[in-house]
Amino acid sequence: MTRNSSKLRISEFLIEKAIYLSGLTTILIVVLIFIFLAKEGLSLFKHITLSQFLLGKKWYPISEVPQFGILPLIYGSLLVTLGAALISVPIGIASATYIAEVASPKIKEVLKSGIELLAAIPSVVLGFIGMVTLVPLVKSTFKVPTGLTAFSGSLILAFMAMPTIVSIAEDALNAVPKKYKEAALALGATRWQAIWRVTLRAASPGIVAAIMLGIGRVIGETMAVMMVTGNAARIPTSIFQPVRTLTATIAAEMGETVRGSDHFHSLFAIGIVLFVITFTINLIADFALHRKNT
């Protein structure tokens, strides 16, 4: 063995271990975060029961007899997310299909950089724009008492989810082998039939992943939502009512709490709930991906 090759082997060994360690670090950080969340959040349940927390309908955290019912907050988050998904998924997938399959190279370039630009707008800026332009518009268009509604939040969040959905879905569509489409066209399918029945179907696992990542972004978003949804902790009966989301509650109240108080622990418990929700979404995405692959 020459000296040179042994040197190479050592460096290879080191690089391999370094990569291995980096991989472990990510998992370690996730585990540490979860332990921290659990440690702080679970202390709450010394004083109230899990069902009082999850199913309670009143959120009055700083009253003398505080009430920590997060059911209105869960509804709020889910309603805003559902609304945003209903808006952003069809538009997102349609524009991804257009960019990947239909548009001429020139238009494609313009559209792609436009969408990347949309992703670059900070959420607080979108929230501010929403507050001064969208909120009055929603109020006058839908004749509702206030424009600070779940719907306004959904619209803003749809804008934020769109870049994620479009760019990942477009990648998935581009990854479909050209010959699938060519074969379909050769068999006499029209262009639309080829896109709808072949390319989109073949790319569907990637598209599901795109949707899930988009929804993940939506449910975790805080700032923009806090500025336009009104933050009223009441179970909404329509999408045109104000709602309070889980994330906005943590952000708005974290500054006030005294470390170690029940209120403090309840905010961490909300963090656990959020963690569980996003984890479930990822699990569904994973499940969908694997089912489609086999």
Added chain:
Amino acid sequence: MFRKICFILPVFILVSGLVLAQKNSQSIQIKGSDTMVNLGQAWAENYMIKYPDSFIAVTGGGSGTGIAALIEGTCDMAFSSRTIKQKEIDMAAKNHVKPMEIKVAMDGLAVVVSPDNPINQLTVDDIADIFTGKITDWKQLGGDNLPIVVLSREVNSGTHVYFKEHILRKGDDKRTDEFADSALLMPSSQAIADEIKQNKNAIGYYGMGYLNDTQKALAIAKDKNGPFVKPTVENVVNGSYYISRPLLIYTNGETQGLVKSFIDFTLSDEGQQIVRQIDFVPIVK
């Protein structure tokens, strides 16, 4: 040459570090009440013009945020629009912090509606009923047939706590009235002002420093017979406006150095002149 640099460089770093540290000791961090942020910034700017080698940083977040920061030791001074709670004093004692209270100004809390709203005056009971959700339509008060949209501040706001204790519960500790769960909790006084401006249905409250032509402050009376009084500086000074409160600064222990000098400045004629310019009410000496 190289050796020379080796010697000079550490000395240079050491000296500049010392100089910077000296500079840093001339700076203070103030945190707390959103109501007082504008006032605090005006004070800080004027103080820094007078004493250019000092640096004062003022940030908002709410009275609770400021007091929590004082307890945690992350600020030198907390602005607060409510008095400190016993819970917080206990918490501070645990962290060896001794909060000292200094009253620096007065504030009238305005109850505001859109200028398009025909309602001009309300009693305290009416206001309490609106904010607790007992009255839900302007018609019940003789106004238009429109639903009432209640705007409140978030729970980290001293104004929120003050309003709940003194209007909703009328200063009675044993009452348990709460803001209606349909109340919109807004992240700042400015957000309330913005929503009032464009929403005829809305009603909100904030320190009178935030008032301008795009909102209408209601005249308020203690009961039906009482005189209805507008929130103006004069009415707060002579005590005829019902919803007024002290604005406070909390420090850790006896004040000294820059903190003391700054507080003396806020209480001086010049400081109290600024209070008036920002539309708050100077304290009567």
